[in-house]
Amino acid sequence: MNCKNCKKSITSKTKFCDECGAKVIKKRITFRNLIKDLFSNAFGWDNRYFVTIRTLVTSPHVLLNEYIDGTRKKYVNPFGFFAIGAAISLLAFNQFSEDYLSIVGEVNKKQMEAMNDVILSDRTNDENVSDNVKVLDHDELLKKQLAQGEKIQKTILKYYNLFSFVLLPFYAIIAFLTFWKPYNYGEHLVINAYIQGLTFLLTTIFFLLGLVFTTTIHFLGLGSTIIYYTYAYTRLYNLSFGQVIVRLLKFVVITAVMIIGLIFLGFIIGVVGSALGQ
Template identity: 30%
Template sequence: MTCKNCDTSLSAESDFCHICGAKVIRNRLTIKNLFEHFSETFLNYDNKLLQTFIMLFKKPEDVIGSYINGTRKKYVDVISYFAIAITVSGLYLFILNNFFPKTLDYSMFAAAGQEEFNKKSISFVQEYMSLLMMLYVPLYAVMARMTFIGIKKFNFTELLVVFLYLQAQMSIITAITSVLFSSVGINQGIVSVVSIPLMILYSAFCLKRLYNLNFRNIFLRTLLFLVILGITFFVIEIIMLGIMYSNGSLQELIEAQKAAK
């Protein structure tokens, strides 16, 4: 008998390949064993995906620190986990747009005359969600270097790993809660208002554990991070307005607001 994955010779009693670690499959594919495989992979408490998800809440320093320090088999690796988060985010947007479109109406949160701009902004975020998720990671890593100046525990690449995990975890949670709240008719604008401070607290909790800081230290550094975040997004908004001005879309928006009035 040979391994179907790497062609290594195996004994008839082997359950796993001693070279690549693949499980020996003896039975033909049926609905029953396909469901069993799905259950073992995604529903079993001991599987790596569920353990990674749970431990990123309980002991984020174990998941992230293990990966940074070279332990790569205990939890889902950072790239795979981020890819799963992107897939889940795309799926939840599909569900909201097709089954709960009314919950995506953010007009109640827009200032007078800003409804069209708000609608275009939401549409842009949804269209480029995956790209934005990837761009946020190095941006957060840079801001973290500025926030935790004087503490040289992580280099820039390691901070990328930290925020890949955090961004993935928060995206998965956002997807799950958004679908649940939308199913009972709660507007996504309300969900966002509530979830943003919770995400900040979760990030602070993870960074506190990773940097091994006391409450006072992480509180002050969180305030500094928020100041840097505010300045960063203000600069990004100025750049976006400049781009809109250069391509004429800003003038179109102004004309639409005048017509609305």
């Protein structure tokens, strides 16, 4: 008999074709078989998507090394896995967009209040400025910042998937500079796609749990991203506790330098744009 997909000759006992890897189908289509295949392929624990999640949770270093070494059929493509995670997050955040914006707005409010207290602190001892003016300045500044922050969050929410894919190469650059060899930049891109694909799911789960119980759970989800990144790279590089601390410090420094560099670049572009506009 021949494989129905690639036509290579196979024996009657063959379960999977050696040439194309397709499963050898011998039974006729029945309603029972269709239902069984649906649950097996879409929801089964041996489904590639669930195998990918399970391995990333229990042994991330195994999946990452196997995929980089050439084991591809066993797991979902890294960028496909990343896209699925981003899509699930986007669906959840948009479905409960008002709750999402409320939670993020509350966080931004606390951060901005702390920053404004520092910015306006030099006016507290100014006798020429009344207390009412100080309060008005503080409230007006906070109001404008929150309005701007909400506008930015709505834009991010609208183009969530696009922002996710645009930022992925930057995360990979930071990881590459932090951890370096034996993996090249392209391999770090694959590693980060898998890691972020899973962290999308984690933050979504914590977000939904936060809606049901308390918003504090949502913030635990944000922390889970850092924890899982550390866990995955620790297993991948087999790092000791001391090495993990050193890499985390290196990560913070590199991230800070890149952010400052981007801000400086934006400033230069703004200055040049203004000069050309004149």
